[in-house]
Amino acid sequence: MQADARNKVIFLIEDNRGDIRLIQEALKSTTAHYEVVVARDGVEAMDYLRQDGEIRPDLILLDLNLPKKDGREVLAEIKSDASLKHIPVVVLTTSRNEEDIFKSYDLHVNCYISKSRNLAELFKIVRGIEEFWLETATLPSLSQ
Numbered sequence: 001m002q003a004d005a006r007n008k009v010i011f012l013i014e015d016n017r018g019d020i021r022l023i024q025e026a027l028k029s030t031t032a033h034y035e036v037v038v039a040r041d042g043v044e045a046m047d048y049l050r051q052d053g054e055i056r057p058d059l060i061l062l063d064l065n066l067p068k069k070d071g072r073e074v075l076a077e078i079k080s081d082a083s084l085k086h087i088p089v090v091v092l093t094t095s096r097n098e099e100d101i102f103k104s105y106d107l108h109v110n111c112y113i114s115k116s117r118n119l120a121e122l123f124k125i126v127r128g129i130e131e132f133w134l135e136t137a138t139l140p141s142l143s144q
Contacts, residue, residue, distance in 0.1 A: 008134050009035045011057035013045040013074060014092075015066050019115070023061065023092075026126035034134070042069025046077055049084055057087060059133045062109075064093040064100055072103060079108040086140050088133055092125075 010027065014020050024036055037057065039045035046069065049057075060078070064071035071091065078084045088110040093100070096114045104112050113129070116122045133139075 007033050007035050008058040009037060009055055010130075010134075011037050011039070011045070011048070011060045013039045013042070013060065013066065013071065014063045015040045016063070019063070022119070022122055023126055026123040027130060029123065029127070034130070041067045042071065042074040044068075045074050049078065049081075056084075058139070059129075060087055060089045061092045061129070062089055064091060064095055064104070072100075072107065075104060075107045075109055088137070088139060090129055090133065092129070 012020060012023060014023070020038055020040075027034055027036060037048065039048055045062075045066075062071050062074060066074070071093065075089060075091070078087065078089060085108075090111045090113060091104050091109050092113050092115055094115050095101075101112050110133075111129075113125060116125060
């Protein structure tokens with residue numbers, strides 16, 4: 001029950017400031033309380049995930065099109081690292097490219113979702129991710 005004693009952490013890896021703000025607003029509109037940690041590029045994301053003593057995120061929302069190190073590389077690194085691979089990763093990107101979708105699942109993404117440019121639809125998507133991954137799904141304890 002230790003994991004329930006703290007707010008859940010959502011790690012948002014996104015370079016678009018507008019999308020960051022909208023996703024944060026969508027999460028604020030829910031009744032649950034989450035800490036949202038943001039990285040704006042792939043190098044920053046991996047540096048955060050590999051810091052000793054940092055609280056592991058409960059969920060990673062990953063854009064594919066990132067500066068410095070793209071989301072595909074970040075996903076490959078997360079899923080090949082024994083200490084990180086159990087964290088659910090949801091690709092949340094504008095790409096609807098079949099190659100991106102196939103490659104993401106080949107790299108063991110937990111879910112691939114294309115962002116909507118419609119504000120109401122984006123809020124619905126983010127709330128659906130939050131509800132399923134942080135309230136409904138049973139996840140492994142990350143302290144193991």
